[in-house]
Amino acid sequence: MALVNENYLKLPGSYLFSEIARRVNKFKKDNPDADIIRLGIGDVTRPLPPAVVEAMKKAVEEMGRQETFRGYGPEQGYEFLIEKIIENDFRPRGVELAIDEVFVSDGAKNDTANFQELFGIGNILAVSDPVYPVYVDSNVMAGRTGPVNAKGQFEKIVYLPCTEENGMKPPLPRTRVDMIYLCFPNNPTGMTLSKEELKKWVDYARENRSVILFDAAYEAYIQEEGVPHSIFEVEGAREVAVEFRSFSKTAGFTGTRCAYTIVPREVMVYDSTGKAHSLNSLWLRRQTTKFNGVSYPVQAGAAAVFSEEGKKQVKEMINYYMENARIIREGLEKAGYKVFGGVNAPYIWLKTPGNMGSWDFFDKLMKDANVVGTPGAGFGANGEGYFRLTAFGTRENTERAVERIRTRM
Amino acid sequence: MALVNENYLKLPGSYLFSEIARRVNKFKKDNPDADIIRLGIGDVTRPLPPAVVEAMKKAVEEMGRQETFRGYGPEQGYEFLIEKIIENDFRPRGVELAIDEVFVSDGAKNDTANFQELFGIGNILAVSDPVYPVYVDSNVMAGRTGPVNAKGQFEKIVYLPCTEENGMKPPLPRTRVDMIYLCFPNNPTGMTLSKEELKKWVDYARENRSVILFDAAYEAYIQEEGVPHSIFEVEGAREVAVEFRSFSKTAGFTGTRCAYTIVPREVMVYDSTGKAHSLNSLWLRRQTTKFNGVSYPVQAGAAAVFSEEGKKQVKEMINYYMENARIIREGLEKAGYKVFGGVNAPYIWLKTPGNMGSWDFFDKLMKDANVVGTPGAGFGANGEGYFRLTAFGTRENTERAVERIRTRM
Numbered sequence: 011m012a013l014v015n016e017n018y019l020k021l022p023g024s025y026l027f028s029e030i031a032r033r034v035n036k037f038k039k040d041n042p043d044a045d046i047i048r049l050g051i052g053d054v055t056r057p058l059p060p061a062v063v064e065a066m067k068k069a070v071e072e073m074g075r076q077e078t079f080r081g082y083g084p085e086q087g088y089e090f091l092i093e094k095i096i097e098n099d100f101r102p103r104g105v106e107l108a109i110d111e112v113f114v115s116d117g118a119k120n121d122t123a124n125f126q127e128l129f130g131i132g133n134i135l136a137v138s139d140p141v142y143p144v145y146v147d148s149n150v151m152a153g154r155t156g157p158v159n160a161k162g163q164f165e166k167i168v169y170l171p172c173t174e175e176n177g178m179k180p181p182l183p184r185t186r187v188d189m190i191y192l193c194f195p196n197n198p199t200g201m202t203l204s205k206e207e208l209k210k211w212v213d214y215a216r217e218n219r220s221v222i223l224f225d226a227a228y229e230a231y232i233q234e235e236g237v238p239h240s241i242f243e244v245e246g247a248r249e250v251a252v253e254f255r256s257f258s259k260t261a262g263f264t265g266t267r268c269a270y271t272i273v274p275r276e277v278m279v280y281d282s283t284g285k286a287h288s289l290n291s292l293w294l295r296r297q298t299t300k301f302n303g304v305s306y307p308v309q310a311g312a313a314a315v316f317s318e319e320g321k322k323q324v325k326e327m328i329n330y331y332m333e334n335a336r337i338i339r340e341g342l343e344k345a346g347y348k349v350f351g352g353v354n355a356p357y358i359w360l361k362t363p364g365n366m367g368s369w370d371f372f373d374k375l376m377k378d379a380n381v382v383g384t385p386g387a388g389f390g391a392n393g394e395g396y397f398r399l400t401a402f403g404t405r406e407n408t409e410r411a412v413e414r415i416r417t418r419m
Numbered sequence: 420m421a422l423v424n425e426n427y428l429k430l431p432g433s434y435l436f437s438e439i440a441r442r443v444n445k446f447k448k449d450n451p452d453a454d455i456i457r458l459g460i461g462d463v464t465r466p467l468p469p470a471v472v473e474a475m476k477k478a479v480e481e482m483g484r485q486e487t488f489r490g491y492g493p494e495q496g497y498e499f500l501i502e503k504i505i506e507n508d509f510r511p512r513g514v515e516l517a518i519d520e521v522f523v524s525d526g527a528k529n530d531t532a533n534f535q536e537l538f539g540i541g542n543i544l545a546v547s548d549p550v551y552p553v554y555v556d557s558n559v560m561a562g563r564t565g566p567v568n569a570k571g572q573f574e575k576i577v578y579l580p581c582t583e584e585n586g587m588k589p590p591l592p593r594t595r596v597d598m599i600y601l602c603f604p605n606n607p608t609g610m611t612l613s614k615e616e617l618k619k620w621v622d623y624a625r626e627n628r629s630v631i632l633f634d635a636a637y638e639a640y641i642q643e644e645g646v647p648h649s650i651f652e653v654e655g656a657r658e659v660a661v662e663f664r665s666f667s668k669t670a671g672f673t674g675t676r677c678a679y680t681i682v683p684r685e686v687m688v689y690d691s692t693g694k695a696h697s698l699n700s701l702w703l704r705r706q707t708t709k710f711n712g713v714s715y716p717v718q719a720g721a722a723a724v725f726s727e728e729g730k731k732q733v734k735e736m737i738n739y740y741m742e743n744a745r746i747i748r749e750g751l752e753k754a755g756y757k758v759f760g761g762v763n764a765p766y767i768w769l770k771t772p773g774n775m776g777s778w779d780f781f782d783k784l785m786k787d788a789n790v791v792g793t794p795g796a797g798f799g800a801n802g803e804g805y806f807r808l809t810a811f812g813t814r815e816n817t818e819r820a821v822e823r824i825r826t827r828m
Contacts, residue, residue, distance in 0.1 A: 011597060011627065011628040011629070011689055012538060012542055012597040012598060012628060012629055012630040012687075012688045013538060013539035013541055013542055013597065013688060013689055013690070013691070014537065014538065014539055014688040014689060014690050014696045014701070015536060015537055015538055015539050015540075015701075016539060016690055016691065018537065018696075018701055018704065019690065019696070021704065025707070051491070053490035053491045054490050055488070055490065056485070056488070057482060057483050057484055058479075058482045058483045058488070062483075063479055063480065063482065063483035066479045066482075066716065067476050067479050067480070070467075070472055070476050070479065070716070070720075071472065071476070073466060073467045073472065073475075073674065073675060074466050074467045074468075074469060074471075074472035075466055076465070076466050079464070079465070079466040079467070079671075079674075080674040081462035081463050081464065081671075081673040081674045082460070082462045082674060083674055116676075116711075116714070117710070117711040119710070119711045120709055120710055120711065123708060123709035124709060127424060127560065128423065128424055128427065129421060129422060129423065129424055130422035130423055130425060131424075132422055133421060133422055144708060144709075147708045148708060148709060151536065151705070151708070188420060188421040188422065189421060218420065219420040219421060220420070220421055221421040262488075262490075264490040264711075265482065265488075265489040265490045265491060265492055265712075265714070265715045266482060266714050266715065266716070267525075267711065267714040279421045279423040280420055280421065280422055280423060281422070281423050281425055282425065287423045287427075287428070292423070292424075292427055295427060295430065296427075296560070298434070299532060299553060299556045299557060299560070300528070300529055300532035300533060300553070300557060301526070301528070301529055302528045302529065302673075302676065303676070305525070305674070305675050305676040305714055305717050306674045306675065307475065307479070307675070307716065307717075308714050308716075308717075311479075
């Protein structure tokens with residue numbers, strides 16, 4: 011008799027975004043004429059940069075000709091892309107990486123979800139709260155947690171509260187943790203850590219032989235000088251950190267699919283005899299066994315992000331979204347809201363007025379302003395009383411949404 | 420201290436194809452003028468069909484325009500593709516599927532490797548021997564096996580020998596098994612099962628509440644009437660089977676990446692209280708958490724495989740490879756080899772002459788004929804004494820390889 015992985019049964023039945031969809035659909039049915047503006051899901055809306063489109067078309071044509079056709083590529087990605095990643099995203103920041111430390115994949119969601127496979131089931135993980143749900147759910151599925159409690163928190167996970175009091179910066183854990191998920195610029199709060207703040211985490215991990223799983227999917231949105239784009243800008247991080255990057259938010263690849271993960275050769279995990287094993291070799295084994303590489307035309311498109319025109323076009327796109335972020339942030343502040351993020355990230359994290367519950371605020375915002383966002387409670391217990399808006403809408407919709415929040419709420 | 424998943428340490432250090440590469444590279448260094456023909460790795464060589472190229476270029480252009488840009492698609496794939504899959508690959512064979520029973524992915528290797536996650540660690544798995552290594556390795560990594568023995572077999576796995584005596588058809592297991600991996604047309608033997616033979620497996624699974632993980636990646640190569648293309652052509656299979664399909668070998672997508680998995684709503688796994696859980700819902704939960712869908716241009720290309728021109732072009736490609744298969748099979752038979760496969764599959768499985776070890780045959784074939792193939796021992800203990808050649812080369816190389824085997828070996 012085939013038995014189920016009972017860890018899956020620990021997951022709550024409904025997901026955040028399906029509950030949002032359910033409420034929006036009901037509202038639309040009851041109010042068919044409502045002009046709804048969506049600033050909820052973190053999906054981009056600007057088209058692919060022309061340099062990417064051209065490179066992908068050229069690559070598709072190559073696939074159609076006998077002499078330039080490509081079959082299976084290397085599971086870890088083509089060197090033509092990896093070299094450009096190192097040269098453009100890391101070397102200018104003083105970070106040197108070897109070709110075999112970069113693993114190209116079809117999504118940072120996949121990589122952040124799959125990477126935990128390399129770790130023993132007995133590891134204790136720490137996540138910030140609020141948090142991107144994939145870190146938690148993938149570990150629940152693997153059996154690294156106990157059951158969920160009434161607050162929506164899983165036993166054995168160490169939650170690091172990010173609150174108004176600590177400026178949305180997770181405190182160091184007070185009990186032992188082995189795997190630490192950090193995401194900066196943060197989803198959902200939009201906040202960043204300075205190099206000094208990040209160094210505390212690297213030092214903690216080195217002292218405790220923990221591994222930091224650093225999600226930098228939003229690094230392209232950093233506007234301020236001095237904010238680290240990569241954890242590897244911090245001394246010692248190569249010994250204890252893995253970094254996840256994506257072309258999704260950087261270059262509009264949410265529907266095109268390309269990302270990459272940096273696994274330095276020095277990062278180690280230990281077996282029960284205390285012997286060290288390289289995460290880099292383990293991830294290579296995992297990827298060669300369970301993955302077959304990213305589509306060649308997609309990798310060709312990703313490489314074009316680093317061409318002169320590509321870089322210019324991507325910069326324009328980021329500026330467009332960050333102007334939206336400014337409009338939301340300043341508009342909400344003027345309207346009397348307390349807001350976080352939106353300076354170095356495409357997310358604005360607002361405190362609901364009068365301690366309103368975040369789902370109540372969701373309903374009110376939809377009803378009164380016809381604007382859809384994401385209730386903070388969906389990201390964890392400490393997200394209650396907060397609400398996420400994204401800068402990924404069109405300029406016109408962003409301006410109209412802010413105007414409506416200002417005048418109708 | 421971060422602990423390693425110790426199950427990874429059970430895997431042998433070197434992989435089949437890297438050992439082949441090592442030997443080929445050494446031979447090339449020692450014999451720089453040798454004109455090596457590769458009929459080893461199962462990778463296609465013909466370019467993408469023109470209908471696919473056109474559809475992908477069009478889709479890339481859509482991604483470059485504001486009004487037709489697509490961000491995140493559904494994790495389970497676009498309906499425009501799923502509908503075509505059902506209409507073309509299943510309905511003509513009398514198999515009805517619902518839209519939500521088809522999950523589009525970026526590779527059958529990924530899906531066959533990832534699907535085991537849904538099952539409890541205590542399940543016993545059965546695999547044929549020889550076998551595609553991914554089924555075994557992914558279960559080893561998950562902890563569903565014991566250590567490996569000197570024959571390369573893992574404790575707790577039930578190996579079903581496919582031998583000359585049983586016509587390369589796996590016998591039903593004599594002890595309890597819960598998860599059964601079947602691959603037909605088979606990699607590496609190239610053999611198929613009839614509907615009656617497949618029915619015995621479906622009946623076994625229904626009686627024992629086991630689940631059959633059916634890999635049909637090579638179904639497009641079936642030439643003979645009466646050979647089932649899908650396990651769902653067998654009565655009762657919807658209750659006990661999951662099927663993996665791919666565009667890789669069907670339409671030359673090894674470097675383009677698109678596949679799909681069929682999970683009927685009726686297939687169940689059980690918890691410790693005996694309660695049934697739908698694999699379809701569990702896989703949906705897995706995919707929405709750990710996967711973000713296939714690139715839109717790739718899905719558009721896959722849909723074009725089902726256009727009138729696409730079907731014609733794919734058929735021509737399959738015919739091309741199957742003519743290679745015929746040339747290899749008949750050529751080897753004339754040269755006195757005992758061969759399996761090559762009739763309904765792109766693989767030819769030959770018995771090495773005089774009980775020669777399969778690595779010895781590999782070395783002799785490379786040295787005397789300058790032809791590279793795959794030693795059967797790489798696919799399992801029962802692959803020893805056999806050798807795999809593939810029909811994916813060019814016509815010219817295929818003819819030259821057969822001629823060399825005939826005259827030089």
